[in-house]
Amino acid sequence: MSILITGITGFLGTNLVKEIRKRYPNKRISGLVLPSEKEKCMTLNKYEIDFFFGDLDSKESLVGCLDDVESVIHLAAVVGDLSPLPSFYRINHIGTKNLLDEFIRTGSRKFIYMSTAGVYGFNLPDHPIDETYRVDLIPGYRESKYLGEKEVFKYAEEFGFNASSLRPPIIFGPGDHWIPTIFNLIGNNKKIPLINKGKPVFSYSYVDDVVDSLIKMEEIDQAKGEIFNQTSFVITKRELFETAAKICKTELNSFNLNYNIAMLIGFFGELQWKLFKKRPLLDRYRVKQMGKTRIVNTEKIDKILGVTSNKTFETALTETYNWYLKNKKEQGL
Secondary structure, eight states, X not given: OEEEEETTTSHHHHHHHHHHHHHOTTOEEEEEEOGGGGGGGGGGGGGOEEEEEOOTTOTGGGTTTTTTOOEEEEOOXXXXXXXXXXXXXXXXXXXXXXHHHHHHHHTOOEEEXXXXXXXXXXXXXXXXXXXXSOOOOOTTHHHHHHHHHHHHHHHHHHHOOEEEEEEOSEEESTTOSHHHHHHHHHHTTOOEEEEGGGOOEEEEEEHHHHHHHHHHHHHOGGGTTOEEEOOSEEEEHHXXXXXXXXXXTSOOOEEEEOHHHHHHHHXXXXXXXXXXXXXXXXXXXXXXXXXXXXXXXXXXXXXXXXXXXXXXXXXXXXXXXXXXXXXXXXXXX
16 A cells, blocks of 8 residues: 655645554655755655655656555645735646646546635634535635645546545644744734634644544545545634643733724735735735634534544643744744
């Protein structure tokens, strides 16, 4: 048995490799890596990975990457909110299609696609939504990921292979750069803006639970043809920052920020990025992300895959904090 992982050197990919190797010591693991990122592979050498250097943007460069590979877990994507708009579609949509063409050529059997709960948009009800809820596509990352997801199931229907997709919300855990930014702000006693008093409720995914979901999607035949919502915790934005402050052993220094004012600040933040390439604290996407409730229903993944979080939010956040303390100098945090 063998598996290929795209995005293997990233935050999620690195955690996935560690767990697969732990559960399956003899499984052959391959990784598709950009030629420009060869140095990043060195940290994964101890996991005995066969690296293939290619680019989703170049169909020719992918030839041979799936030879003798049974399953693919496709994580690689352009994710930055401020990335050039065409790059999202070139990699997340057309790049996925290029990989699927090679998948079909080599006769591989399973394709697991990393999607996003972002495909549901921001105008959501205040109750959990399931996988049948309508999509509300935002140009860029969310739309391009959905288009890639559609390609996966279109190919699966035409060629008869086993395909499934995972839609998590924000993923955090040791090795990510989002939560450590929060710790950095709190540790330096920065005043934190809480949109609408931090009352909106969010779903968050812990990296260990996402990894468990992906592995079980590869293992369990009942995952065939399914789209799964995934989440680990449902909390308010205020609870997130208050828990982070508790872990840092300090008081949360925050202030309320009106949603409409925040959107105006986000607009000027985007202008700042376009003119000076200086990353803003807020853009309009982040304002919507922080200021609107989004809760996903996980009954399907619980029933079919048996994936549930076995940690409290504080424990998961503490593990992330400990990684942050150990690595903040190396990561420039």
